[in-house]
C-alpha cells in the first residue's frame with residue numbers, strides 16, 4: 001500500500017460519478033520539469049487542497065500544488081457534496097462523549113464553515129451548482145422520534161437552526177411518510193468537481209502553480225523548511241507544507257481511531273415528475289445511514305450503505321448488490337420517484353471514533369500541517385481546515401485547535 005511514495009496508494013473510487021461523465025478530465029496543471037521554491041507547498045488537488053491554497057494565497061503566500069493524479073480526480077469527484085453543519089454524531093451523543101463545551105464548538109464551527117464556503121463561492125463568482133438547502137434528519141437506529149426531539153432542542157438551545165417537525169409537516173416539505181424529523185436551515189449542495197476546479201482556476205489566476213501528475217515520494221521537514229522529493233530528482237522547497245492527500249494517508253501521520261471504509265452512491269435519471277417541494281437534503285439518524293439530494297438537472301442522488309471494507313476489489317464486487325439496495329430504499333422512501341439508475345459509483349470513505357476530523361500541525365514534523373477530513377462532512381471539514389491553516393501560517397492561535405487536533 002505504501003510503495004515508493006510519501007503517502008499510501010489507494011484505488012480511491014470506481015464507477016462513474018454523476019459529476020464526472022465518462023471521458024471528462026479537465027486539463028489543469030502539467031508535470032513539473034524542474035525544481036521549485038515557494039512559501040507554501042500543498043500536496044493534494046482535491047477540495048481540501050483547493051481550499052487550503054485559497055487560504056494561503058489570501059494570507060499573501062506563494063503556492064505550489066502537487067497531485068499524483070490530477071486536479072479534482074481523487075475522492076472529491078466521488079463526493080455527493082451535501083454541505084452540512086450536522087455532524088455524523090448527534091449533538092446529544094457528542095456532548096456525552098467529549099463534553100458540552102467541545103461538542104458545542106464542533107457543531108458551531110461546522111455551521112460557520114458552511115456559511116464561510118457560501119460566502120467564498122459568492123466572492124469568487126464560482127458557478128458550481130451551489131444551492132442553499134434545508135435538511136430533514138429522519139428517525140433511525142441511532143435516534144428514534146423521542147431522541148430526535150431531544151436533539152432538535154439541544155441544537156436550538158445553543159443557537160443552531162434546527163427544529164422538530166411532525167409527520168404532517170415533514171410530508172408537506174419532503175413528501176416523506178415518517179413520524180417526524182429534525183428540520184435544519186443553513187445547509188447547501190454543490191457540484192464538487194465544478195466547485196473544486198473553480199477554486200483551482202481562481203488560485204492559478206492569483207499565481208498558484210499547479211502540477212500534475214506529480215507524486216511526492218518523500219518529505220523532509222526541518223526547522224528551516226521542508227523539502228519534497230519528486231521523481232527524476234526534482235525537489236520542491238517550501239517554508240510550509242500542507243498534506244491534503246485525502247484517504248491516502250501520509251507516512252508521517254499516525255492518527256488514532258481513524259479508518260478507511262467504503263461507501264456507495266447512485267444517481268437516477270432526471271425525474272419527470274416534480275421532486276419534493278423543498279428539495280431539502282434528506283438523511284437518517286441510522287448507522288449506516290442513507291442520504292439523498294437532488295441535482296440541478298432534477299436527478300436524485302442517493303448514497304450510503306457504508307461498510308467496513310478497505311480493499312478496493314471487495315468494494316467493487318459489491319457494487320451491483322449495494323446499488324440495488326440503494327434503489328430499493330429510494331423506492332420505499334419516495335414511491336413516486338423514477339428509481340432507474342443512470343450513474344453508480346463507489347469509493348473510499350473515512351470514519352473516526354467521534355465523527356470529527358483531525359486537522360492541525362503534524363506532531364514531530366516541523367512546518368507540516370495536515371487535514372484528515374474524515375466523516376460524512378468531509379467538505380465542511382476541509383473549510384475548517386483552510387481557516388485553521390491560514391491562522392497557523394499567520395502565527396495566530398485557533399480557538400478550536402483542541403477540538404480537531406491531530407495529536
Ligand SMILES: Cc1cc2nc3c(=O)[nH]c(=O)nc-3n(C[C@H](O)[C@H](O)[C@H](O)COP(=O)(O)OP(=O)(O)OC[C@H]3O[C@@H](n4cnc5c(N)ncnc54)[C@H](O)[C@@H]3O)c2cc1C
Nearest residue numbers: 044046047048068074075076079080081082216246378379
Ligand atoms: C461517495 C462519497 C460521498 C461523499 N459525500 C459527501 C458529502 O455528501 N458531503 C461531504 O462533505 N463529504 C462527502 N464525502 C467526503 C468528501 O468527498 C471528502 O472528504 C473529500 O472529497 C476529500 O477531499 P480531499 O481533497 O481531502 O481528498 P481527495 O479529493 O482524494 O484529494 C487528495 C489528493 O491527494 C493526491 N495525493 C495523494 N498522495 C499524493 C502524493 N504522494 N503526491 C501527490 N499527490 C498525492 C491524490 O491524488 C488526490 O487527488 C463523500 C465521499 C465519498 C467517497
